[in-house]
Amino acid sequence: MISVAEASGGFSALTRLYKRLVNELIGQLPLQPQTLPLAPTDDALKFGMCRDTTYVVKGGMLGMRCQDRKLFTWDEGDLILPDAGNDEITYYAESSVLLGAYPTVELVDAVLADDQMARLWTRILTTQQGMLTRLLAAHVPEEHHTTPGFAYFEPGNIIIHQGEPADYVFSLFEGEADVLVDNVVVGHVSEGEVLGAIALLTHSPRSATVRAKSRCSVVKVPKHQFKNLIRTNPGMIHSLLTDMARQVKSLNGQVVELSA
Known part of the structure; x- marks a missing residue:
């Protein structure tokens, strides 16, 4: 994950941990992903991506924005869970991107079938929340930091x-x-x-x-x-x-x- 704004201290360490955890989880999954190549696009959800699918970036970079505001960029090794309940979130690609696609329901079922993978999944989600918190801090004036x-x-x-x-x-x-x-x-x-x-x-x-x-x-x-x-x-x-x-x-x- 790459921040549009300068993220506060600790973000790079969280990013390294996040990618390591995702790689560890993918290596244990009994599922084979579908390969999804994306051409440059202003809205990837209209040209290949689905909100009921979880993606891992295999190559290239995929941007994320809310309305017209760019938030951050997913890069190689990141795991993306599109927000099914938020139509304001969109994804864009300025150059070609290669994704590995897993049906979210099947992925979660496989994760819950194994205690070790379930713990990895929890760590991935909490680490991602920590990363998003740091990114949020980068957009908030210093006097308002929590x-x-x-x-x-x-x-x-x-x-x-x-x-x-x-x-x-x-x-x-x-x-x-x-x-x-x-x-x-x-x-x-x-x-x-x-x-x-x-x-x-x-x-x-x-x-x-x-x-x-x-x-x-x-x-x-x-x-x-x-x-x-x-x-x-x-x-x-x-x-x-x-x-x-x-x-x-x-x-x-x-x-x-x-x-x-």
């Missing part, structure tokens, strides 16, 4: 405070962190895990503190954006439940160990 979508934490720093309102969901980009309840370490989280989603979805205060164990980078997704992701991509719930089950299993093991 908390950025990408943050770093040194060992010992608190990422999430127990008892605080759940205003963000965090995706751990890199590093490891401890989970504490009442200052007692009860678990650990590592790269790729989504943090704080349950408190946000249940409108509850944070039930635990998350403290960086090593240097950590996180993608911060505001609650309204995350809820929109859940509504438009219900498969994310599957991945979140998978992570919860893993965490509960880990806690059960600790309880058994302490009891013994």
Whole structure:
């Protein structure tokens, strides 16, 4: 993804992560994409692209705009999910583009059939949200900037405070962190895990503190954006439940160990 405006710090790192995750997911998919070549066009949705299809850019660049305003450009390695409910979003190609096309319903069904792919899918969506947050910041005057979508934490720093309102969901980009309840370490989280989603979805205060164990980078997704992701991509719930089950299993093991 290439920003029309100068994106704020952390955008390039998110872009590299995004492409790596997409490449990893595509490599595991049991589906073969249809090849869709696009000639230069002012509206790709009228000449080949469909809103019920997910695309991966195989070559060239595809621009995206809302009405007459250019937003950004998808380049090689990016995954595009056309917004079926937004007719104001259009795509254009200033030169030839080669796309790999996957029927969205079939792709999501394949992703949900495998826990690892479901987690990858969730990371891709949350990372894309983080990228869009950075792009949005590039178009907003500095005095109106909100908390950025990408943050770093040194060992010992608190990422999430127990008892605080759940205003963000965090995706751990890199590093490891401890989970504490009442200052007692009860678990650990590592790269790729989504943090704080349950408190946000249940409108509850944070039930635990998350403290960086090593240097950590996180993608911060505001609650309204995350809820929109859940509504438009219900498969994310599957991945979140998978992570919860893993965490509960880990806690059960600790309880058994302490009891013994």
